[in-house]
Amino acid sequence: MALDERIYQQRREKLAAIEALGQPAYPYRYQPSISIPEILQQYGARPAEELERERISVVIAGRVMAIRAMGKAAFMQVQQHGRQLQIYVKKDAISDAAFERYRLTDIGDLIGVRGYLFRTRTGELSVHADDLTILTKALLPLPEKWHGLTDVELRYRQRYVDLFMNPEVREVFVKRSRVVQAFRRFLDGRGYVEVETPMLQPLYGGATARPFITHHNTLDIDLYLRIAPELYLKRLVVGGLERVYEINRNFRNEGISTQHNPEFTMLEFYQAYADYHDLMELTEQMFAFVAQEVNGTTRASFDGKDFDFADWQRLSMREAILKYWPEAAAPKPELADFADSARVGALVRRFNSAHSPHMPYDPNAPAGKTIADLFEAVAEEHLIQPTILYDFPLAISPLSKNKRGEEDQWVERFEVFIGGLEVGNAFSELNDPEEQRRRFEQQLRERERGDAEAHQMDEDYIRALSYGMPPAGGMGVGIDRTTMLLTDSRSIRDVILFPLLRPQKPATAEEADGQPE
RNA sequence: GGGCGCGUAGCUCAGACGGUAGAGCAUCUGCCUUUUAAGCAGAGGGUCCCGGGUUCGAGUCCCGGCGCGCUCACCA
Numbered sequence: 001m002a003l004d005e006r007i008y009q010q011r012r013e014k015l016a017a018i019e020a021l022g023q024p025a026y027p028y029r030y031q032p033s034i035s036i037p038e039i040l041q042q043y044g045a046r047p048a049e050e051l052e053r054e055r056i057s058v059v060i061a062g063r064v065m066a067i068r069a070m071g072k073a074a075f076m077q078v079q080q081h082g083r084q085l086q087i088y089v090k091k092d093a094i095s096d097a098a099f100e101r102y103r104l105t106d107i108g109d110l111i112g113v114r115g116y117l118f119r120t121r122t123g124e125l126s127v128h129a130d131d132l133t134i135l136t137k138a139l140l141p142l143p144e145k146w147h148g149l150t151d152v153e154l155r156y157r158q159r160y161v162d163l164f165m166n167p168e169v170r171e172v173f174v175k176r177s178r179v180v181q182a183f184r185r186f187l188d189g190r191g192y193v194e195v196e197t198p199m200l201q202p203l204y205g206g207a208t209a210r211p212f213i214t215h216h217n218t219l220d221i222d223l224y225l226r227i228a229p230e231l232y233l234k235r236l237v238v239g240g241l242e243r244v245y246e247i248n249r250n251f252r253n254e255g256i257s258t259q260h261n262p263e264f265t266m267l268e269f270y271q272a273y274a275d276y277h278d279l280m281e282l283t284e285q286m287f288a289f290v291a292q293e294v295n296g297t298t299r300a301s302f303d304g305k306d307f308d309f310a311d312w313q314r315l316s317m318r319e320a321i322l323k324y325w326p327e328a329a330a331p332k333p334e335l336a337d338f339a340d341s342a343r344v345g346a347l348v349r350r351f352n353s354a355h356s357p358h359m360p361y362d363p364n365a366p367a368g369k370t371i372a373d374l375f376e377a378v379a380e381e382h383l384i385q386p387t388i389l390y391d392f393p394l395a396i397s398p399l400s401k402n403k404r405g406e407e408d409q410w411v412e413r414f415e416v417f418i419g420g421l422e423v424g425n426a427f428s429e430l431n432d433p434e435e436q437r438r439r440f441e442q443q444l445r446e447r448e449r450g451d452a453e454a455h456q457m458d459e460d461y462i463r464a465l466s467y468g469m470p471p472a473g474g475m476g477v478g479i480d481r482t483t484m485l486l487t488d489s490r491s492i493r494d495v496i497l498f499p500l501l502r503p504q505k506p507a508t509a510e511e512a513d514g515q516p517e
Numbered sequence: 518g519g520g521c522g523c524g525u526a527g528c529u530c531a532g533a534c535g536g537u538a539g540a541g542c543a544u545c546u547g548c549c550u551u552u553u554a555a556g557c558a559g560a561g562g563g564u565c566c567c568g569g570g571u572u573c574g575a576g577u578c579c580c581g582g583c584g585c586g587c588u589c590a591c592c593a
Contacts, residue, residue, distance in 0.1 A: 004526095006561085007544060007545095068552045068555050070556085071549040073549090073552085075553075088551070090550055091550065093550095107543075124551090141544070142528080144528040144542045145528090146528095147541095151585085152585070152586060153584070153585045252593075254593090257591085258587085259592085423593085453592085481593075491587095501584090502584070
């Protein structure tokens with residue numbers, strides 16, 4: 001018999017023994033008088049004599065993480081909300097039945113303990129037990145007490161174990177909750193209305209990505225899991241919700257990496273009568289606010305790199321390319337070098353001749369797309385300090401307004417880079433329905449050219465714009481990546497509770513047969 | 518998808534040259550009424566990721582596959 005099966009059987013037998021003592025195997029409720037973190041906070045500094053004098057009674061509940069048994073007495077570590085408190089069980093101090101229940105307690109069990117606070121000889125704050133109840137028995141053994149659960153795959157697949165074995169993991173997800181709360185508070189305080197828009201969409205849009213496809217049986221239609229809520233949120237702006245936001249999941253059927261999970265959480269918000277300059281101001285305030293709310297400081301460190309959420313630089317895409325142009329590829333480009341495909345192509349060749357690895361280059365791609373690629377190759381990795389990177393090529397921005405007063409190949413769009421991660425994307429929203437139609441048509445031509453991620457035509461969206469959308473600025477913020485920055489988590493999987501993993505193989509070879517490989 | 522690495526007890530890990538599979542924690546038994554990874558004595562626990570091959574003999578070598586991590590590509 002395998003060990004875990006044997007332990008499982010042993011513990012079922014203990015469960016039966018508990019019932020034989022007259023206690024239900026799985027009690028329905030328990031009423032702690034105080035939480036373990038509260039005890040530590042309120043009494044952690046109280047001296048032994050004071051505790052002895054006041055004899056403070058508590059009722060606590062939690063998971064047993066360690067047992068140090070000494071025959072007729074024992075110490076146990078009980079954990080709740082990621083914090084541990086020691087309890088002391090002494091045969092003379094509790095009923096025989098309660099002592100018997102202690103004897104049936106295993107590491108991993110959830111127990112309730114009534115007792116009073118005291119300090120041991122070594123000064124550790126502990127609960128001197130008067131009574132002990134097993135609330136739920138753990139039928140499976142816990143990971144090793146010293147190293148805990150470290151196998152990354154097991155941690156993701158069995159996050160429930162990861163969470164109670166690794167307090168720092170718990171802390172990351174508590175912070176993630178505070179990140180979301182902070183964004184909400186920031187926007188709620190400025191009069192934004194939170195909404196929910198469709199996840200199941202007959203047309204997908206609002207981003208460049210390949211979608212997941214699903215099917216509705218009754219309507220007998222294929223639907224797409226949304227890649228972005230953008231086009232629905234702007235319909236709401238048309239409808240008069242002048243400040244609107246959504247924090248929800250997007251789904252993109254693309255690669256998985258330390259920065260990409262197929263489902264991820266995005267904040268998108270739109271503000272009528274604002275342009276991208278207004279959003280730049282808002283962005284700087286918002287990230288500083290969120291960092292302060294979550295970590296109590298705007299300073300942060302990610303992957304060994306320090307930066308400050310309150311200290312921003314603004315660079316245009318073209319400036320960033322000039323600024324970070326490698327010496328080896330001298331001379332630095334001039335603004336005029338971005339003017340047409342031929343000159344941009346020359347830049348790429350100069351960069352590639354001096355730099356390895358080479359950036360990919362498709363001479364048939366629009367110049368704007370190549371410029372954006374050039375930016376990624378030359379500058380992106382240098383953007384550690386919070387940076388607003390503004391003015392994007394029209395070719396990769398089908399939903400942004402043209403840059404006012406400039407040549408028509410640039411739009412009013414910016415992205416936010418922090419710690420080398422792209423965490424935000426914003427623009428002055430295109431609200432001219434006829435121009436929007438031309439942009440979609442251009443996208444369709446890109447699609448025919450082989451770009452599977454190009455936008456689809458969305459006639460209803462154009463109709464909405466035709467009723468008139470006020471001038472507006474809109475922005476998307478990656479919640480997962482923002483959480484990575486604020487918790488120094490290098491992989492997006494460390495900030496997503498259940499990241500997508502390949503399902504484990506069926507247990508038997510029989511089941512495996514007939515599964516197409 | 519490419520490259521690199523990892524996969525041995527419930528967990529964390531050792532296993533030179535190919536020669537009967539190991540440790541610590543956890544579990545079980547005995548002792549132990551203020552311990553701190555409690556201690557002492559003993560016991561049980563294995564599909565060495567899967568499938569082939571080489572060999573008298575494979576955890577170890579070879580081939581194929583699976584899973585995971587890192588990285589490059591793609592993307593947010």
